[in-house]
Amino acid sequence: MTNCEPRRIIIIGGGYAGILCANRLAGKLKSRARITLVNPIASFVERIRLHEVAARTDAEPATRHSLRSLLEPSVELRLASVTSIRPDEHRIHGVDTASNLPWAERYDTLVYAVGSGVPATAVPGAAQYAHSISSLEAAHAFRGRLAEVPDDASVLVVGGGATAIELVTELATLRPNLRLSMVTSSQLGPTLSVKARTYLERAEAMSHVRVFERTPVGEVTRTGVRTVDGDDIAADCVVWAASFAVPTLARDSGLDVDRSGRLIVDEYLRTARHPDILGAGDGSLVDGPAGETLRMACATAVPQGGHAAATIIAGLEGRAPDPFGLAYLVLAMSLGPGDGLVQRTRFDDTPSGTVLTGRPAAVFNELNNRYARSILAWERIRAGTYRWAKPPKSSRRAA
Ligand SMILES: Cc1cc2nc3c(=O)[nH]c(=O)nc-3n(C[C@H](O)[C@H](O)[C@H](O)COP(=O)(O)OP(=O)(O)OC[C@H]3O[C@@H](n4cnc5c(N)ncnc54)[C@H](O)[C@@H]3O)c2cc1C
Numbered sequence: 131m132t133n134c135e136p137r138r139i140i141i142i143g144g145g146y147a148g149i150l151c152a153n154r155l156a157g158k159l160k161s162r163a164r165i166t167l168v169n170p171i172a173s174f175v176e177r178i179r180l181h182e183v184a185a186r187t188d189a190e191p192a193t194r195h196s197l198r199s200l201l202e203p204s205v206e207l208r209l210a211s212v213t214s215i216r217p218d219e220h221r222i223h224g225v226d227t228a229s230n231l232p233w234a235e236r237y238d239t240l241v242y243a244v245g246s247g248v249p250a251t252a253v254p255g256a257a258q259y260a261h262s263i264s265s266l267e268a269a270h271a272f273r274g275r276l277a278e279v280p281d282d283a284s285v286l287v288v289g290g291g292a293t294a295i296e297l298v299t300e301l302a303t304l305r306p307n308l309r310l311s312m313v314t315s316s317q318l319g320p321t322l323s324v325k326a327r328t329y330l331e332r333a334e335a336m337s338h339v340r341v342f343e344r345t346p347v348g349e350v351t352r353t354g355v356r357t358v359d360g361d362d363i364a365a366d367c368v369v370w371a372a373s374f375a376v377p378t379l380a381r382d383s384g385l386d387v388d389r390s391g392r393l394i395v396d397e398y399l400r401t402a403r404h405p406d407i408l409g410a411g412d413g414s415l416v417d418g419p420a421g422e423t424l425r426m427a428c429a430t431a432v433p434q435g436g437h438a439a440a441t442i443i444a445g446l447e448g449r450a451p452d453p454f455g456l457a458y459l460v461l462a463m464s465l466g467p468g469d470g471l472v473q474r475t476r477f478d479d480t481p482s483g484t485v486l487t488g489r490p491a492a493v494f495n496e497l498n499n500r501y502a503r504s505i506l507a508w509e510r511i512r513a514g515t516y517r518w519a520k521p522p523k524s525s526r527r528a529a
Pocket residue numbers: 142143144145146147148168169170171175176177178179180181210211212213243244245246263264265293296377379410411412413426427428429430431462463
C-alpha cells in the first residue's frame with residue numbers, strides 16, 4: 131500500500147459495537163479510509179427488545195431497522211457471513227448472503243464485532259429441545275411454539291439474570307394463562323441489590339412465576355429439564371435465557387480466545403499477536419479497571435465500538451492510543467409492559483443503594499432502549515457525538 135491509498139478497514143458485525151465503530155471511523159477519517167461493514171442480513175436487530183418479539187406479534191417494527199439507514203453513507207455494506215480470518219494474509223473469507231458463493235477480502239485493519247448468540251452446547255439436550263430469544267429468528271421460533279401450545283401450557287425459562295427476568299415478566303403480563311417457571315443455578319437477579327431484588331420478588335408479574343433458585347440444570351429433555359441433582363422439572367416448552375455464547379469464528383481462525391471463545395484484547399482493544407485486529411462488544415473480552423470481566427451488554431458494546439475506532443484513528447495519526455475505560459451508571463430492565471426496575475450502579479457495575487421502580491422505571495427503560503439506537507444514528511450524522519462515562523483514574527489496577 132502506498133501512503134496515498136486509503137486504509138482498508140473491515141468491521142465484522144452490524145450490531146451495536148460494529149455500527150458505532152463504522153460511523154465514527156467514517157466521520158473522522160473521511161477519504162483516508164475505505165470502510166466496509168460485513169453482516170449477514172440488511173437489518174440491524176435491537177437484541178435488547180427480543181423478549182418483546184418473543185411475547186408479542188407487534189413488537190418487530192421497533193426491533194428491526196435498515197442497516198443501510200443507520201450507516202454513514204460512505205460505509206460500504208457487505209451482506210455476507212465471515213467464515214474465517216487469516217491474519218497472516220490480512221484476509222477474511224466468507225459466504226455472500228445473496229449468491230451463497232464464497233467471498234474473500236483483504237484488510238489493513240479488522241474489527242471483530244460479532245456479538246453473541248445462543249449457547250447451543252450449554253448442557254445436553256439444549257440444542258435439540260430448548261428455545262432461545264438470543265436472535266430474531268430464535269425469538270420468532272419461540273413465539274411460533276407458543277402459538278402451538280395451549281393457552282395454559284407450562285413454560286420454563288432457564289436463567290435468573292436480566293434477559294430471563296425480562297422474558298418471564300413480559301410473558302406473565304401478556305400471556306397470563308401460561309404456567310410460568312424459572313430455574314437458575316444461583317439466585318434470582320444475582321447482580322441486584324437487596325432492595326432491587328425485594329421489589330422484583332414482589333412485582334405483580336413475578337407473582338405468576340414459580341422460581342427454582344440454586345438449581346443448576348444438567349440436561350434439557352423432551353419433557354422439561356433434569357437438574358444436576360437428578361430432579362425433573364416438567365414443561366411443555368423450555369427456553370434458554372441463562373447465558374450468551376459467542377460465535378466460534380475467532381477460535382476457528384486461530385486467534386487468542388478465552389475458554390468461552392471470546393477474542394482476547396488488550397486495554398486498547400487490540401489483539402496482542404495481531405495489533406491490526408481489534409475486538410469490541412460481546413464477542414471480545416476486555417477487563418474492567420479492577421480486572422473484572424465486563425458484562426455482555428449493549429451498554430458495554432457501544433462504548434467499545436467507539437473506543438475501537440479511537441484506537442484505529444490514533445494509530446493512523448501516529449498518536450499513542452488511550453486505554454479503554456467505562457463507568458457503568460445503571461442496570462435497567464423491564465418487568466413487563468408498565469413495570470420496570472432501574473438500579474443505580476457504581477462505576478464497576480456493583481449496585482449502589484438507589485433503585486427506581488414501577489412505571490417511572492418502565493419509562494426510563496424504554497427511553498434508555500431508544501437512546502441506544504439513537505446513539506448509532508447521531509454518530510452517523512456527526513461522528514464523535516457519543517461520549518460515555520469513564521471510571522476514575524485512581525481505580526485502575528496497578529500494571
Ligand atoms: C432479550 C435480550 C435483552 C437484552 N437486554 C439488554 C439491556 O437491557 N441492556 C443491555 O445493555 N444489553 C441487553 N442485552 C444484551 C445486548 O443485546 C448485547 O450485549 C448486545 O447486542 C451486544 O452488541 P454487539 O454489537 O456486541 O453484538 P450484536 O448486537 O449481537 O451484533 C453482532 C452482529 O454481528 C453479526 N455477526 C455475527 N457473526 C458474524 C459473522 N461470522 N460474519 C458477519 N457478521 C456476523 C450478527 O449477525 C449481528 O448482526 C439483551 C440481550 C437480549 C438477547
